[in-house]
Amino acid sequence: MKAIGFRRSLPITEEESFIAFDATKPSPSGFDILVELAAVSVNPVDFKVRQNTAKDRILDSPKIIGYDGVGTVVEVGEKVSHFEVGDEVFYAGDISRSGSNAMYQLIDERIVGTKPKTLSAAEAVALPLTGLTAWESIFDRMKVDPNTDKGKSILILAGAGGVGSIAIQIAKQVAGLTVIATASREETGRWCKSMGADHVVNHHDLKASLLQAGYKEVDYVLDCVDINGYWETLVDIVKPQGHIVTITGSDKPLNLMLLKNKSVSFSWEYMFTRSLYTTSDILKQQQILNKLAELIDRGIIKTTLNTIFNGFTVDNFKKAHQLQESGKSIGKTVVVFK
Template sequence: MKAIGFRKSLPIAEMESFIEFETAKPSPSGFDLLVKVGAVSMNPVDFKVRQSAAKDIILDEPKIIGYDAVGTVVSVGEKVGLFKEGDEVYYAGDLTRSGSNAAFQLIDERIVGTKPKSLRRQEAAAIPMTGLTAWEAIFDRMKVDINKAKGKSILILAGAGGVGSIAIQIAKQVAGLTVIASASRDETQDWCKSMGADFVVNHHDLQSEMKRIGHKEVDYILDCVDINGYWEALNDIIKPQGHIVTITGSNAPLNLMLLKNKSVSFSWEFMFTRSMYTTEDIIRQHEILNEIADLVDKGILKSTLKTELKGFSVENFKKAHEMQESGKSIGKTVIMF
């Protein structure tokens, strides 16, 4: 089968930062589905793994990355009970296994959902990883209760990014929160408003901007950009007994003592935790993806697809990674096979 991967972590402009090659088509067993991939979308994890997985070595076999995908089930393992051949599915992948940048991929059915029926493949491919991340952050980490959310507010940093775009929708349309998103450019501010944000603030002067809109404090904060850079500001903005969640890594210890007097809770959100550790509730991701698909088909949530690249080629993967690395991409970028 055709695949695109790399043997060495190189700058994206280098000729062999991605290479096309042929490899054996895998066979499913256990809970695995064999999926014929039809579209994939880019996330920061794609370029971060590409930059680090073979930094000081040259791999004997090219590494296939890729996480978000939409495709068709072509065969199943002996333990599979949720899907059958011919089903259209979407999923966010597994860091510990070969990725979706290939003609066929094996994926555990317990982290796979049924593709939203109302969406084209490219529109559906934009959703899984960011949808799961936002859903888990809001409901699993913050533990927002939709029956008690009226009047409560959330600040979403980097609202125009992939996670921010769907988090705005879930926080507003599903959780019922007042949503404040951060964005600094005219086009990113407009995008946040189109996703449903009640307010948009410029993160370059966060505290002043929050006062300007009459929300000096918020009940919840979701950081999608830089927890270190905003840590002190977030501790001023969060309400007593509030909750801060970040999806970003930290290059230095965080001073959690700043949270003490307000009794503020802090959580990490890492979408791959359930698949990486095969947690007891791993099937919850299957359930969440199906819930999201249902909300999409009802018109409550919408795809965050912004840029579509047509063709399973090295050139398109390089272009998509360049866009992600720029830090200026809006919504999601999808490659159609």
């Protein structure tokens, strides 16, 4: 099968930052299904893995990355019970396994959902990784209850990004929260509004911009950009007994003592945790994806697709990674195979 990967961690402008090659088509067993892929999306995790996997060495065989995938089931393992050959599926992948930048991929059925019926492959593949991240952040980490927490405020940092775009919709349309999103450019502000944000504030002067929008404090914070850079500001603007969740890494220890007097909760969110550790509730990712598909098909939330590259080529993956690395992408970036 045709695949695209890398053997060295090179700048994306280098000729061999991605290479096309022939790989053995895998066969499923156990809970695995074999999916013939139609499209993938590119997330920040993709370029971070590409940049860091083989910095000081050359891999013996090319590494295939890619996490979001959409396609058709062509074979199933003996323990599979949720899918049959011919089913259209979408998923966010498993960071410990071979990725979706290939014509076929093995994936555990328990982290796979049924593709939304009303979306194209490109529109659907924009959703799994970011949708799971946003859903887990709001409902698994913050433990928001739409019945009792309706109307509370959430601040989403980097609202026009992949996670921010779908988090705005889930927080507003599913959780019933008042959504404040950050953006600093006119086009990103418009995008946040189109996703359903009640307010858009400028992250370059966050406290002042929040006050201008009528908020001295917020109940919840979802950081999608830089927990280190905003830490003290977030501690200052989160309400007593509030909750801060971040999906970003930290290159130095966070001073959690700053949260003590307010009894503020803090959580990391890592979408790959359930698949990486095969947690007892791994099936929940399938359930979340199916819920997202239902919400899409009912018209309650919408795709966050914004940029498409057509064709399964090295050049298209390079372009998609360059866009992600620029920090200027809005919504989701997708590569369609055919």
